Every structure is written in C-alpha cells, then in structure tokens.
Amino acid sequence: MMLSQIVRPLVDTQIRRLASSQTTYSTLVETIAKWLSYLGVKARVTHLANQSGQIQVSLTVDKPNTCASDDWQQILHNLEGQKSVSSLSAYNQIVPSQRSKLQRLFAYLIQTSQPDHKTNLNVITNKLNKLNLDEFMLLGIRSALRVPQSIDRLIKEIDPDVVALALPQAVEIALSDRQLNREAETAIFAMLKAAKSGAKSY
Template sequence: MLVQLVRPLVRTQVQMLTQAQSASGKLVGMVSQWLGYLGIHAEVTQLHTAGDRIQVSLCVGKPEQCTQSEWQQILNNLNQDTSTAVEADTLIYTTMSPAQQSKVQRLLATILHASGQDPLADWNSLRPRLTAMGMEEAMVVGIHSALKAPMPMEFLVEQLEPEVAAFVLSRAIHIALLDQQISQAEDTALKALLNAVDRKVMA
C-alpha cells in the first residue's frame, strides 16, 4: 500500500529538514519527489514562508497515468476557464436526503470497524477525534448508532452515488489514518469507495 511505504520516508525527510541549514533547497527537492511517487512530474518555481505556512509555486507536467490527448484536453479546459475559485464538496451533509445521510453513517462505521479495533469500546476517545475532523454532531451520532449494526462494504457501495462516495472517501481516509497505518481491511474498503467514485468519471 502506497501510504505505508511513503509515510515513513516522508517522516524521515521531515526530520532531515529540521536539521538542515539549507532547508529551502532540500524542501524543493522533496516536494518534487513526493509528487513523483504519484507519477506527477513537478518543478518548484518559488518557495517562501508566510506566517506558520509554507507557500509553494509549482510547474506541473503531464502525469504518468494521463494520455497526451487527456493532458491536452485538461490544458484546453484550463485555458478556457478563468475562474480560480476552489470548488466545495458537491454534497453537504446537512442537505443530503435522509437515505444518503444513513449511507454515509454506515460507510464510515464500516471503515471504523475495518481498523480491527472495537470502535464502540473506544468511543469516548474516538468521538472527539471525529468531531475534530469537522463532522457534524448529527453525523457523529449517526455513526455511533451504525456501529452497533455493521453492514458489509460490498453491500453499501452497491448503487452508491459517486458524489456520496467522494464525500465519504475523504473522511474515510482520515479515519483510516487515525492510528498512522492502513490495515488490509481498510485498504479494501477504501478501494471500494474509490471504485464508486470512478463510476462518475467513467460515465
């Protein structure tokens, strides 16, 4: 699994940065290397600090998993689109239908069970961590209820709307990484969600 291979390396490089006197040069190389793990060719053109953040400007080339015609179409789309506003999630939990909200709760409960731990036994410590991820109170309460009657991921992703799958996937990744590692069961569940998202791309 990519995360398990890359995270220890990234941690080692972070420690190197804290000890480096020429940190800028090292970080420029690291950013390009990190993106390279994803098959993205990128060159850092500018790097400077801004308060407690680091601002990085990138020049990105065609990813390895992208055909030349796809890349050209992306460039054409960007050249025609003058908007730079960041798009929010297509769906917002509070505006979902009750059926969609229930599906979200059960999917995230399944991810929690996939960790191999007992999320109900650890609920008192787990609940504030879910809230810290920005989850609404109603969602957290619903997840707690869904944990008491877990359902197979294979059943939950059947006919799952790609927009709902995308909403769940970003939160599922954060949940899976709570213990700093991804189990085989979590990896399988995340891939099932990713496949559901891909249905929108392939449509």
C-alpha cells in the same frame, strides 16, 4: 500493501534529511515536488515561506501522466470563473440517499479501524473531528456506528463520484493510528475500484 505504508517511512527519512540540510530551501522545494510525484502529480514549487510555525507553499501543477487530456482541459475550464468550494458544501450537494450511504461508509471505516469503538468514545470523537464535516453529517455517522455496516453492500449502492469525493477522508480515518488492518485495507481498495468505475459531477 497500501502505498502510504511505503511512502510514510520514506517521508520520515526525508524530513530528517531536511532537518540536517544546509540548503533547506532548495532541498524542500525538491522534496515537496517528489512527494507529489509519488501520487502521480507533476508539480513545481514556486514559493516557500515560514509563517507562524508552518510552511506556506505555492505550487504550479501540470497535467498528471494518468489524466486524459480531455479531462484536464475540462478541469481547467471548470476552474475559470469559479470560487473555491469547501468540502462541506460539496458534501451538502449530494442527494440525501447517497449522503446517508456515505455516512454509513465512514462509520464502517471507523468500526474496522477501531475494533473497540463502542467503548472508546474519545477515539471516535477524535476521528470524527478530523473529518471537518458539518454537524448533520456527523450525526448521521454517529447513528450509523450503532449498528454493523457491510462494505460490500455499501460499495454496490453508493455512486462512484461520491466514493471519489470521500476517498481522502476515508484514507485519513483508516490510517489515523498509523496502522492499517486487513478490513480497512480491503475497504479502501474497494473504494478505489468503485471510484474508477464511473464519473458524474456534483
């Protein structure tokens, strides 16, 4: 069972608790830190504000328990002097052959999470729009959707760091309907295993 299938009902319960709380600020500070802890992230909320119908949050994040000290220090070092980089530019830095495999991987996840994808173009469009990818990437995914994809072959051929980069959006695709079928679950676990098998910076 995917962690999200356990966490999501718990989060729903906590949301209802927040709605009825008389100490919303302090309760939300505690709750957000708890949500992140489910992922093994140690964080402290330093600021909350209601802004245009959304909650603006500032955090300080400590080294996760599962993160090696050398890796954490390298992350901190890499952050110094760097500006924020969007996921779009990160994908654009992937070599073309790997980018093609990534497009096929996203296509496979859409195929497995939406069995009638060939006839439900609205569902496909909604899933693709949520990925926040450039048009070149989207065209490749649409093309890959026309033929069956093999997760076993893709996982063997794709670079572990490319898999790691794609994991958040892969999970978003798989859970976009708040359901997870066996094929999509198998694919996500295969991606997790592949992402842990190696590391190289793009």
